[in-house]
Amino acid sequence: xxxxxLLLALALALAVTPAVRAExxxxxxxxxxxxxxxxxxxxxxxxxxxxxxxxxxxxAVPGKLTVAIxxxxxxxxxxxxxxxxxxxxxxxxxxxxxxxxxxxxxNVVPTSWEDWPLGVASGKYxxxxxxxxxxxxxxxxxxxxxxxxxxxxxxxxxxxxxxxxQKAADxxxxxxxxxxxxNQEAILLAWNAQNLQAGLKPFxxxxxxxxxxxxxxxxxxxxxxxxxxxxxxxxxxxxxGKTRLAGSVDGGWPKAAHIAVTLKKGNGLALPVQTxxxxxxxxxDYAKVLNRWGEGVERITAxxxxxxxxxx
Numbered sequence: 001x002x003x004x005x006l007l008l009a010l011a012l013a014l015a016v017t018p019a020v021r022a023e024x025x026x027x028x029x030x031x032x033x034x035x036x037x038x039x040x041x042x043x044x045x046x047x048x049x050x051x052x053x054x055x056x057x058x059x060a061v062p063g064k065l066t067v068a069i070x071x072x073x074x075x076x077x078x079x080x081x082x083x084x085x086x087x088x089x090x091x092x093x094x095x096x097x098x099x100x101x102x103x104x105x106x107n108v109v110p111t112s113w114e115d116w117p118l119g120v121a122s123g124k125y126x127x128x129x130x131x132x133x134x135x136x137x138x139x140x141x142x143x144x145x146x147x148x149x150x151x152x153x154x155x156x157x158x159x160x161x162x163x164x165x166q167k168a169a170d171x172x173x174x175x176x177x178x179x180x181x182x183n184q185e186a187i188l189l190a191w192n193a194q195n196l197q198a199g200l201k202p203f204x205x206x207x208x209x210x211x212x213x214x215x216x217x218x219x220x221x222x223x224x225x226x227x228x229x230x231x232x233x234x235x236x237x238x239x240x241g242k243t244r245l246a247g248s249v250d251g252g253w254p255k256a257a258h259i260a261v262t263l264k265k266g267n268g269l270a271l272p273v274q275t276x277x278x279x280x281x282x283x284x285d286y287a288k289v290l291n292r293w294g295e296g297v298e299r300i301t302a303x304x305x306x307x308x309x310x311x312x
Contacts, residue, residue: 027076027234027294034088037292038081041093043285046101049275053102054268060126064107065099068125071110073211074232076293077131090293094147095129097285098261101276113179113209117141120264127273128262131229133183133251134309143270144260144306147277148290149298150251152184153230155243157218165225165247168194173201177214177226180207183310184227187253218243231295252310258300270305277303 025032060066069091073079078089087108099106109125116128120142132138133150154165154176164170168191178185185205192203206223208214217223219242226233230248237243251257261277263269280286281302290296 025235025238025294027231027238028297030291030294030296032076032292032294034075034079038088040096041285041288041292043097043100043280043283045103046276046279049101049272049279050103052272052275057268058123059104060124061107063105065095065102065104066107066109066124066126067095067099068109068111068116068119068128068130069095070113070116070130072209074229075235076231076295077229090289090295091129091131093289093293094261094286095127097280097289098127098129098273098276101279102272113181116262120262123264126263126269130262131259132262133257134260134307135183135186135252135257136309136311138262139306139309141265143263143265143267144309145263145270145274145277146258146260146300146304146307147286148259148295149300150183150257150259151230151298152187152227152249152251153233153245154247154249155218155226155233155237156224156246157221158242158244160224160244160246162224162246165227166249167191169198169200170247171195171203171225173203174224175204175206175222177206177208177217177223177228179209179228182228183251183257186310187249188227190253215242231293231298234294252308252312255308255310255312257309258304258307259298274303274305 069078069087076089077091078087081088087110092108095108096106116130119125120128134144156162171191172195176188178188188203196202206217214226218226225246261273290299
């Protein structure tokens with residue numbers, strides 16, 4: 001049995017790898033060319049943003065904006081180039097726009113989700129851009145400048161009997177893949193608490209960040225659904241047709257919430273980063289980035305500082 005599962009995992013991994021590298025994908029009605037998207041989109045210096053930088057501020061690396069980005073193959077947010085070292089994706093593109101606007105060179109540091117909080121708080125990284133949602137708890141430790149709506153999606157195996165996952169009662173008794181420490185986990189735990197009070201079965205969280213392991217869990221029937229960033233789920237579904245959307249939820253449930261550049265609290269970088277983001281929103285470079293990764297549906301019209309988020 002164990003040998004069979006290992007063989008199945010290998011087969012699925014081999015099936016997934018070429019798909020991730022596929023040159024053309026269509027999600028949210030937008031055609032995406034990975035080959036074309038290897039070319040960086042640069043922006044101009046934003047004099048207003050540069051003037052707002054704190055006098056004498058010491059960046060993690062002098063002359064550079066050092067940004068922590070999760071080193072995961074989760075396109076369109078992040079994916080590795082052919083050298084398996086260079087990160088591509090919309091998160092990297094947003095980081096580059098901010099760095100260019102501030103007159104700095106971009107220094108991307110691939111990291112884990114668990115590493116960025118301590119890294120930003122300690123000054124090891126100037127910022128984290130890793131699909132981080134604004135939450136009440138996080139605002140106690142960090143400053144935020146928003147750049148994208150947070151839309152979450154439930155994805156199930158194409159042949160799954162599950163018709164819809166939209167509310168608390170829908171997840172009762174299900175096994176759901178979710179990231180530990182994420183806002184989507186917080187939503188599921190809140191829903192689970194409601195279900196337990198109503199006498200419904202608890203859901204079972206499945207924690208794994210490895211894409212092949214997630215695929216195996218869904219396709220083998222050991223998980224009923226995956227819950228995470230909608231654009232990531234849409235990408236996978238478009239690549240192989242093995243999964244489908246079963247429902248979507250605002251990332252700040254029961255309210256809306258946004259994804260934001262995350263910075264050390266009170267160090268003075270939040271305002272210039274917000275100004276930089278509003279600059280690229282207004283000059284069109286921001287739209288170019290989101291549109292070329294199929295994320296135009298999640299665009300915002302202006303960046304906000306420390307807005308209401310999950311838990312507010």
